[in-house]
Amino acid sequence: MKVGFFIGCNTAFNRPDLEQAVRFSFPLLGVELDDLEGQSCCPSWGTMPSVDLAGWSAVSARNLCLAEEKDLDIVTVCGSCYGSLGEVRHKLQNDPSLKEKVNAILKGSGRNYRGTADVYQSVGYLCQNIGLDKIKQSLKYSLAGLKVALQPGCHSLWPSEIYPDREEDSFHPHMLGDMCRALGAEVVDYSRLTDCCGMGGMRSADMGKSFDLLTVKLNSIKEEADPDLIVTGCSSCLIQMDTAQLPLNKDKKINFTIPVLHYMQLLALCLGAEPQKVAGLAKNDVGAVINKIRGDGNV
Amino acid sequence: MINGSAEIVYDLSAGDPGFIAEIKEMGGEELLECIQCGKCASVCPMALAGFPIFNKKLIQAIFFGARDILLDDSSIWACQSCNRCTEICPRDVRPFEIILAMRRVAVRELAIPTLSIEGLKSLYDVGHAVYLRDAGQTRLKVGLPETPPTVLASPEALKEIQAILDQTDLREIGLFPMQGNGMADASEV
Ligand code: SF4
Ligand code: SF4
Secondary structure, X not given: OEEEEEOOHHHHHHOHHHHHHHHHHHHHXXXXXXXXXXXXXXXXXXXHHHOOHHXXXXXXXXXXXXXXXXXXXXXXXXXXXHHHHHHHHHHHHHOHHHHHHHHHHHHOOOOOOOOOOOEEEHHHHHHHHOOHHHHHHHOOOOOOOOEEXXXXXXXXXXXXXXXXXXXOOOOOOOHHHHHHHHOOXXXXXXXXXXXXXXXXXXXXXXXXXXXXXXXHHHHHHHHHOOOOEEEEOOHHHHHHHHHXXXXXXHOOOOOOXXXXXXXXXXXXXXXXXXXXXXXXXXXXOOHHHHHHHHOOOOO | OOOHHHHOOOOHHHOOOOHHHHHHHOOOOOHHXXXXXXXXXXXXXXXXXXXXXXXXXXXXXXXXXXXXXXXHOOHHHHOOOOOHHHHHOOOOOOHHHHHHHHHHHHHHOOOOOHHHHHHHHHHHHHOOOOOOOOHHHHHHHOOOOOOOOEHHHOHHHHHHHHHHHHOOHHHHHOOOOOOOHHHHHHHHO
């Protein structure tokens, strides 16, 4: 099995430990990664999607072409990439005149978008194509005794109709939870599970309001679930939830710290990856969590 | 601040009659299906966080033809692109598409946040809207090559991206100078 790995700007430049986690885990589960050399930004929502529909679609379609030219699907750990590429794929499937415009733009680079490559997010891809049992059997370490709270991420869920790895009921998602339980973790519920983390356009527009939104969510997690760890399915959620806790503590908006990891980082750790490589850039100390997983006190 | 919306007064006689058509043209095709039921607002993070003009209100304001008022308000840029609204709308309006359409109208009036211009410029210059200068060091720290196998490692790919962007409305709108490899090549000849 082989799939194109769409890295995404935030993962490549901000959290390459997450990139390492993907590069480590997929092959161990029998999925070879293709680099889709020359891939660009998805492009993200505040850029081309906000300027020009055909232009956005052309940049995304070029990325999709890189996979379809090799007969591959795409997998990403970033909700925005998943959403931007997935939306364009969906639009091009349903709008022949847009597809025509896009192919006219791509023609100069010798490309022609056909629409064969599907776009998956990492958790959904593994859940559907590898399955919980195979994941369980591949583990070197388990998360037994670890309480995790989930952050599935907006773009992993909505609009569900465009995604090949959609949830049955996107307002009551269960995939990320199933995948964490497959690692042996106890998944603890809290009422604001599907609330937004505040990253994205809102954070750029008004950091205060974005952080207020997150504060409500974090308090709900702490008070109702009190987990050892927050597990995200999206690199943007990872960055927001991991970095914002520091200033929120400083401003006395919260008075606790909860470590945050992307699911792929947690999986890599359970598969035996070197912690420094796959989780070495976490802002909130993940040492205790890693010790608990590896049980070797070596971190 | 949070109740900023209460201060917005719509002058119904001053509405722009062509506005609805303009929004539809920019991608908000299902606009007129909206019955103002408010489901989209009930799940919207922008509404929850207190931005005055969220999905449902934006649509109503477009019905009013309140183009100038909307151009003066920056709420649309706080949209999270989360598509909760698209998922829940019983009329398939796809409210997020209306937000994007309104942004496209605003961009053509040069009403666009600096961060978006920077992102677009970065997309054009290096192929990534988000690019951190010291990223190479961060990557080395976790054992990855300094440069990822993206457009950053491929001058041809960057040329391709720039050629694509050169054919979009970006060039006409003129938010930043677009002098990519294509032009440099031309001047070399
Ligand atoms: S949910 Fe749909 S129909 Fe209801 S107000 Fe929002 S856009 Fe209009
Ligand atoms: S996509 Fe934007 S308008 Fe729709 S619910 Fe999300 S934040 Fe609100």
